Amino acid sequence: MYNAVEGNFLVFFIGEKEKKGVILGTNQPMKKEARWLRHSLEGWGAPILTLPVKEAETISKLYNRYLLTGSYNEKEWYRQCQEDGVDYITVRRALGLEPKIGQQKQVVEEKEIMEWLKQNIFSGFLLQANDLTASGKPVSLGVWGNTMSRLTRYVIEEAESRNCYVQLFVPFSGASFVPWNSTIICKDRWKALEGTYGLLILDSEPILSRIPVKEWAVHKTKMRRSVLVDPYNLYESEEMEAIGYRYIRYGCVF
Numbered sequence: 001m002y003n004a005v006e007g008n009f010l011v012f013f014i015g016e017k018e019k020k021g022v023i024l025g026t027n028q029p030m031k032k033e034a035r036w037l038r039h040s041l042e043g044w045g046a047p048i049l050t051l052p053v054k055e056a057e058t059i060s061k062l063y064n065r066y067l068l069t070g071s072y073n074e075k076e077w078y079r080q081c082q083e084d085g086v087d088y089i090t091v092r093r094a095l096g097l098e099p100k101i102g103q104q105k106q107v108v109e110e111k112e113i114m115e116w117l118k119q120n121i122f123s124g125f126l127l128q129a130n131d132l133t134a135s136g137k138p139v140s141l142g143v144w145g146n147t148m149s150r151l152t153r154y155v156i157e158e159a160e161s162r163n164c165y166v167q168l169f170v171p172f173s174g175a176s177f178v179p180w181n182s183t184i185i186c187k188d189r190w191k192a193l194e195g196t197y198g199l200l201i202l203d204s205e206p207i208l209s210r211i212p213v214k215e216w217a218v219h220k221t222k223m224r225r226s227v228l229v230d231p232y233n234l235y236e237s238e239e240m241e242a243i244g245y246r247y248i249r250y251g252c253v254f
Contacts, residue, residue: 009037010056014063014097019046021097025056049094058084059094072101075112078251082119088251089237108250110151113231116250117151121200121229122158140165142192142223145202152202156180167192171203190219198227201234209234217243 010025022041026034029050041048051059058081066072077095081088095101141159143166145152152168159166159182166183169192186192193199201208213235220226220243228240231250240247 008053009034010053010060011037011041012056012060012063013044013046014094015046016067016098016100019044020099021094022046022048023056023059023094024048024050025053025060026050027053047097049097051090051094054084055086055090055094058086059091062091063095063098066095066098066101078112081251089233089249092251108231108233110149113250114151114154116231117155117158117229120252121248138165139163140167140196142167142169142196142199143202144169144171144189144192144199144208146170149202155200155202156183167194167196171205171208190222193219193222196223197225198229199223200229201232204232204234213239213243216240216245220244 008026008028010023012023013019014021014023022044024034024038024041026037028034029038034050038048038050062072062077062080072095074092077091078088081091139162141155141164143152143155145155145168147153147156147168147170156166156168157180160180164182166180167186168183169186169189171189209232225246226244227246227248229248233249233251235247237247237249
């Protein structure tokens with residue numbers, strides 16, 4: 001790996017044996033100097049990722065660690081991203097340019113997802129204080145999940161503690177007993193989106209990852225705020241954001 005720091009830029013290559021990617025760290029990508037530098041790097045013939053300097057520094061740190069040890073630990077990467085205050089998904093994708101690391105999806109345990117939700121979703125991002133009295137209407141969240149899951153139960157209890165309603169769709173029949181007065185069972189998954197401030201997908205069943213993007217686009221208008229929280233990383237950020245969703249994958253730090 002080659003590192004170079006030029007003024008406000010950080011440049012380095014991903015790839016042990018050949019250049020698989022170029023990371024260009026800059027906080028002002030539209031400045032003339034940044035455009036010139038990017039143009040000069042195109043001669044290497046590798047994809048160029050232009051990222052904020054903060055993300056680039058974390059990627060450089062983790063990649064150097066990988067080169068020194070020959071191994072990597074995604075849980076450590078995630079913790080490092082939390083410490084640095086950067087987006088884990090962005091960092092993971094950049095590191096995945098190294099063939100020996102690759103772009104395979106991380107398997108995330110329920111306990112880790114719950115901790116991530118506690119720290120980043122229910123700490124003020126998903127529901128702002130003024131949402132609770134918006135237009136004098138009840139605030140609701142959509143949830144796709146199984147009520148026997150600790151994760152689903154945690155989210156419902158968190159919402160209830162904030163006087164919010166939950167519109168719950170259970171992907172499969174059974175296990176739909178609801179001991180919470182604030183929860184409404186929806187037989188149709190899209191019904192669970194109506195008037196909500198966000199949807200949390202709390203089940204990784206394949207059926208939920210095969211919904212066409214066009215179908216998501218059609219139903220986005222049902223929501224009061226089109227926020228989609230997907231701790232299982234079932235979809236691609238670019239696709240969902242292109243159709244107007246605020247798409248939050250596991251690892252995003254707020």
